Amino acid sequence: MSAEVVLSVDHVVKTFRVHQQRANSLKQLIAARGRNVFDEFLAVDDVTFDVHEGEVFGVIGQNGSGKSTLLKCMAGILRPNKGSVRVHRRMGVLLELGAGFHPDLTGRENVFLNAAILGMGRKEISQRFDAIVDFSGLHKFIDQPVKTYSSGMYVRLAFAVAINVDPQLLIVDEILAVGDVSFQRRCMEKFVEFRNDGRTIVLVTHDMGSVKNLCDRALWLERGRAVDQGDPGGLVDAYTERMLGGSQRSEDGPxxxxxxxxxxxxxxxxxxxxxxxxxxxxxxxxxxxxxxxxxxxxxxxxxxxxxxxxxxxxxxxxxxxxxxxxxxxxxxxxxxxxxxxxxxxxxxxxxxxxxxxxxxxxxxxxxxxxxxxxxxxxTGRPYETGGIVSFRPEWTVS
Ligand SMILES: Nc1ncnc2c1ncn2[C@@H]1O[C@H](COP(=O)(O)OP(=O)(O)OP(=O)(O)O)[C@@H](O)[C@H]1O
Ligand SMILES: [Mg+2]
Structure with a gap:
């Protein structure tokens, strides 16, 4: 592919320290000598890929396979233990619920914090603040701590920040699972609009339909490792087959x-x-x-x-x-x-x-x-959500 690389993930490794359950024998207790004992848990294990300008890039994998951890590494919220992430475009991020926002801070404070993480200066954030709040529709709640927000409100605010930093690269984690149908539709429309503008999107989702319909390429993670990457159609089929244990294969070929x-x-x-x-x-x-x-x-x-x-x-x-x-x-x-x-x-x-x-x-x-x-x-143009064909309707209201 000739398009420029906007994001490169190079041999990224991310481990977490998890406290060992507790010593189950005297011997272990002595060996530990009262120190804290950690296990290193490998959440992302040597993952490498590039995302090119104008691509919609999907990340798929089972629960716990490391998708969100990988995205947080890309967004700079987690630092990889090994390897590197290089981001060459202005980035907007919409991470899983709870990541990126600080629960005790107010909506307003979180907007500033979040936009700063995404590389916006304080002045610029102030200029865009109203647009962000307008988009979120959360005027009344903006000075309350976000821990009092419902999951839908939370996601609306995160979405408003992510798209108002005018990102060339949008990173989105499982956002379609939250929010109501109209919000999901707005997100989807925004993705299509973004893609048609030639912007780049990295998307984590469990919705295999959107991976097939929306993504140009995809990456499949399993226990932190990249199983495969490439054409989403083939990848999703292989993944689904693995998940179903090969039991639901119906294609007989021609x-x-x-x-x-x-x-x-x-x-x-x-x-x-x-x-x-x-x-x-x-x-x-x-x-x-x-x-x-x-x-x-x-x-x-x-x-x-x-x-x-x-x-x-x-x-x-x-x-x-x-x-x-x-x-x-x-x-x-x-x-x-x-x-x-x-x-x-x-x-x-x-x-x-x-x-x-x-x-x-x-x-x-x-x-x-x-x-x-x-x-x-x-998904292309025209964009419609029902039926199987478009008759290219034109609407007017009188
Ligand atoms: N802060 C943390 N400390 C310890 N372990 C963690 C931490 N964050 C994630 N993990 C572990 O890392 C592994 C990968 O988690 P991650 O959230 O990246 O998975 P995921 O692919 O996003 O899953 P899901 O589809 O459920 O969102 C999991 O086993 C999880 O328990
Ligand atoms: Mg996740």
């Missing part, structure tokens, strides 16, 4: 039928003008499907078809080349057929692609690939 004189041998998906095949797209992308075919004999008037369907099997669209009169008099040997969709307004989710090649009357099937390809659609 199944083929037909007489076989002409077959689709390979399918590529390309987005925009790019030539490189992809496995995911965003709502609103221009999509090109390339069906490579092969036939050993000459096949007269073949008709190619594709179907995009939900995982439940509902066909969303199923065009064929005959619809537009593109029927060659015959095909033989190898080649490919392209079908372009100028604007795919599918909303985020996972979809199946089926392909078919038939005779002119669509009666005789040469080749039918059920489940030829499964692909993910990530």
């Amino acid at each position: 199944s083929r039928r037909g007489s076989g004189e002409l077959q689709v041998t390979r399918i590529e998906m390309m987005v925009g003008d790019d030539q490189a095949p992809v496995s995911r797209l965003r709502t609103g992308d221009a999509l090109r499907l390339r069906l490579h075919y092969r036939s050993d004999t000459s096949v007269p008037q073949p008709v190619f078809g594709v179907e995009i369907a939900t995982l439940g099997g509902v066909a969303i669209t199923a065009p064929c080349s005959r619809d537009v009169g593109m029927v060659p008099s015959s095909l033989s040997g190898e080649g490919f057929v392209d079908v372009s969709f100028p604007c795919v307004d599918l909303l985020p989710g996972t979809y199946d692609l089926h392909t078919s090649v038939t005779d002119f009357n669509r009666a005789h099937v040469y080749d039918h690939l059920q489940g030829a390809m499964r692909f993910d659609v990530m």
Whole structure:
């Protein structure tokens, strides 16, 4: 990837000292000689990755796998025992409930403290203070200690600070789990807006749907170690499979039928003008499907078809080349057929692609690939939260 690195985490190790339960034998008691005895607990174990400009980077892993600890190291709230974290852009952080805010300080004091940690000068904070409080909607409570806040109020204030420092890099820990639905939606909209602005987001979440839909890359932690990183689709599938012990795997791969004189041998998906095949797209992308075919004999008037369907099997669209009169008099040997969709307004989710090649009357099937390809659609433009397609609505109020 050519985009600039905005955050680099380099061989970071973070241990915590935990008090040993208590000496369970006289021998241990003597060995300790009254000193405090600690165990070193490895919460983050030699983790390395880079986050690039404009990326949404997800961190996944089970409870206790070290996600929040890693994020606190990135935010400078914890200092790694080994390794380094370098942050090259102005950062906004929204950590798990309780981190970053001091319970005994008031909302106002915490805003100043928090914004200072994020690198804002006192003068600048004063200038933005009103905007922060306005955003949070907590005017009445701003001079009360935050320990009296509800979790929703707490998160609203933290969110208001995080986005009002005008961050180029936003670090968010599990915030979608707190707050009400409208707050979650506002967060989500903000993330999409941020991403469309080319800002960078690092996101911890247990919501695998958002990882697939929103993230460009992801990191999987297990007991403090990085198991894998890369394409979120594959990572989430592997993670989910591991969590479920491989019991819920339903994909059987493509199944083929037909007489076989002409077959689709390979399918590529390309987005925009790019030539490189992809496995995911965003709502609103221009999509090109390339069906490579092969036939050993000459096949007269073949008709190619594709179907995009939900995982439940509902066909969303199923065009064929005959619809537009593109029927060659015959095909033989190898080649490919392209079908372009100028604007795919599918909303985020996972979809199946089926392909078919038939005779002119669509009666005789040469080749039918059920489940030829499964692909993910990530959040793009337009942004909508219900249904499976966007009709690009325009709203007016009179
Ligand atoms: N201050 C601390 N002192 C001692 N141990 C800690 C401390 N903070 C975290 N730990 C331990 O480090 C491990 C990783 O915790 P962390 O909060 O980073 O996990 P997590 O992946 O964020 O989990 P979750 O999904 O539940 O939020 C856990 O075993 C936790 O008990
Ligand atoms: Mg956590």
